[in-house]
Amino acid sequence: xxxxxxxxxxxxxxxxxxxxxxxxxxxxxxxxxxxxxxxxxxxxxxxxxxxxxxxxxxxxxxxxxxxxxxxxxxxxxxxxxxxxxxxxxxxxxxxxxxxxxxxxxxxxxxxxxxxxxxxxxxxxxxxxxxxxxxxxxxxxxxxxxxxxxxxxxxxxxxxxxxxxxxxxxxxxxxxxxxxxxxxxxxxxxxxxxxxxxxxxxxxxxxxxxxxx
Amino acid sequence: xxxxxxxxxxxxxxxxxxxxxxxxxxxxxxxxxxxxxxxxxxxxxxxxxxxxxxxxxxxxxxxxxxxxxxxxxxxxxxxxxxxxxxxxxxxxxxxxxxxxxxxxxxxxxxxxxxxxxxxxxxxxxxxxxxxxxxxxxxxxxxxxxxxxxxxxxxxxxxxxxxxxxxxxxxxxxxxxxxxxxxxxxxxxxxxxxxxxxxxxxxxxxxxxxxxxxxxxxxxxxxxxxxxxxxxxxxxxxxx
Numbered sequence: 001x002x003x004x005x006x007x008x009x010x011x012x013x014x015x016x017x018x019x020x021x022x023x024x025x026x027x028x029x030x031x032x033x034x035x036x037x038x039x040x041x042x043x044x045x046x047x048x049x050x051x052x053x054x055x056x057x058x059x060x061x062x063x064x065x066x067x068x069x070x071x072x073x074x075x076x077x078x079x080x081x082x083x084x085x086x087x088x089x090x091x092x093x094x095x096x097x098x099x100x101x102x103x104x105x106x107x108x109x110x111x112x113x114x115x116x117x118x119x120x121x122x123x124x125x126x127x128x129x130x131x132x133x134x135x136x137x138x139x140x141x142x143x144x145x146x147x148x149x150x151x152x153x154x155x156x157x158x159x160x161x162x163x164x165x166x167x168x169x170x171x172x173x174x175x176x177x178x179x180x181x182x183x184x185x186x187x188x189x190x191x192x193x194x195x196x197x198x199x200x201x202x203x204x205x206x207x208x209x210x211x212x
Numbered sequence: 213x214x215x216x217x218x219x220x221x222x223x224x225x226x227x228x229x230x231x232x233x234x235x236x237x238x239x240x241x242x243x244x245x246x247x248x249x250x251x252x253x254x255x256x257x258x259x260x261x262x263x264x265x266x267x268x269x270x271x272x273x274x275x276x277x278x279x280x281x282x283x284x285x286x287x288x289x290x291x292x293x294x295x296x297x298x299x300x301x302x303x304x305x306x307x308x309x310x311x312x313x314x315x316x317x318x319x320x321x322x323x324x325x326x327x328x329x330x331x332x333x334x335x336x337x338x339x340x341x342x343x344x345x346x347x348x349x350x351x352x353x354x355x356x357x358x359x360x361x362x363x364x365x366x367x368x369x370x371x372x373x374x375x376x377x378x379x380x381x382x383x384x385x386x387x388x389x390x391x392x393x394x395x396x397x398x399x400x401x402x403x404x405x406x407x408x409x410x411x412x413x414x415x416x417x418x419x420x421x422x423x424x425x426x427x428x429x430x431x432x433x434x435x436x437x438x439x440x441x442x443x444x445x446x447x448x449x450x451x
Contacts, residue, residue, distance in 0.1 A: 004319035008233050014245045017230045017237075021247070021292075024227025024329075027219070028287065031337065035216060037285035038223070038337050046286035071397070071437045074429060079405055080242020083249045084231065085289045112219055116226075134245055137422070148382075148408050152374035156254035159366045160358065167358035175354055192259045195268030198355070202272070205350045 015127025019120045025093040026119025033109050045094045058102035065095025077134035161193040168201035178204030220334040228296045228329015229322040235297040236318035252293050261311050266302030270295045275351035281336050300324035371404035382411030396438045406430050
């Protein structure tokens with residue numbers, strides 16, 4: 001395990017990881033196109049591909065995704081964390097897939113094995129570009145400001161519990177009370193209140209549904 | 213049906229292993245390039261070390277994903293962003309509460325991620341129909357606004373405040389870039405992050421060559437995103 005850990009922290013294994021993830025995401029889009037489900041993205045992006053399949057026009061999907069892909073690939077090495085939502089799920093899973101379909105290259109999307117291979121290849125290239133950009137950046141540049149960013153990143157997590165309590169209270173009175181009770185119990189048990197808030201809100205909201 | 217299950221297991225195992233290892237690498241960023249998202253890191257930290265918190269956090273989004281896949285065929289981004297990283301961490305933490313040997317270990321996370329991913333994706337793809345629609349709508353109704361508030365408002369505010377607290381130069385860069393990022397990209401956080409990096413580098417090293425390169429890259433980045441998102445046309449509409 002120690003060796004595997006060291007291996008997985010090397011620079012050159014990063015393109016391998018993006019490759020594997022892109023293979024899964026690209027194959028997910030294959031599932032969506034062939035079976036109608038399994039798309040690794042939000043409903044809006046799924047609708048873009050669905051619209052393209054109906055009209056043959058993938059311009060919306062491709063241009064929308066290209067912006068995300070470029071932005072995230074440049075931002076990734078700067079901040080040290082590649083945002084897989086914009087870069088891989090939207091950029092590759094929506095954009096690249098839409099691009100292939102718009103060019104009439106149906107084979108990589110329609111065949112499961114080819115989808116895995118195409119996704120892996122694209123991911124390998126993206127990961128390689130990111131590592132190349134990171135290496136070409138002068139030393140210590142990325143290190144500046146990291147502590148501030150990490151501090152802010154950690155602070156963000158704390159807000160989720162209270163936000164869910166507020167959001168549950170907005171949803172319905174029982175959900176709000178459930179979230180309060182759940183988070184109070186979790187707080188008393190010295191656990192993170194997020195889990196309690198979600199579970200409590202869900203349980204009471206199911207027992208006392210909102211009348212539509 | 214069997215074909216769908218086999219495909220789902222392969223997809224889930226590959227993606228799960230990669231994303232979980234990427235999440236473990238996030239704890240060494242930026243020295244080591246990681247993948248995931250800042251919010252994933254924040255949320256993992258929020259539940260850090262507590263298996264039940266990780267499980268229930270993922271569970272909320274699982275219902276959400278189940279609702280989305282029944283309705284539209286989309287798994288939602290939460291499967292890779294939230295469910296797999298949190299459940300992998302939770303599964304490892306049940307046996308060993310030491311985060312250094314679990315959540316921070318890319319090898320163990322990759323193994324757990326492959327298993328969790330295979331199970332999650334297969335479950336969602338094959339038996340999504342057994343999840344009552346009402347439960348997923350409720351989960352979506354509660355978690356949706358909370359996540360939207362967190363991503364659109366709370367995160368940008370925290371990062372901008374962090375930039376302001378870090379000195380006048382960092383604060384100025386943070387405000388300028390986050391404002392631009394909001395109008396161009398639709399979210400202020402990336403701008404605030406870039407502002408902090410640029411501002412801090414200038415404060416430490418002055419206007420060195422590397423800072424100039426970085427500013428150029430950031431400018432190109434904003435122009436490209438603006439171009440692809442049709443910012444020019446939107447702006448011209450006001451004239």
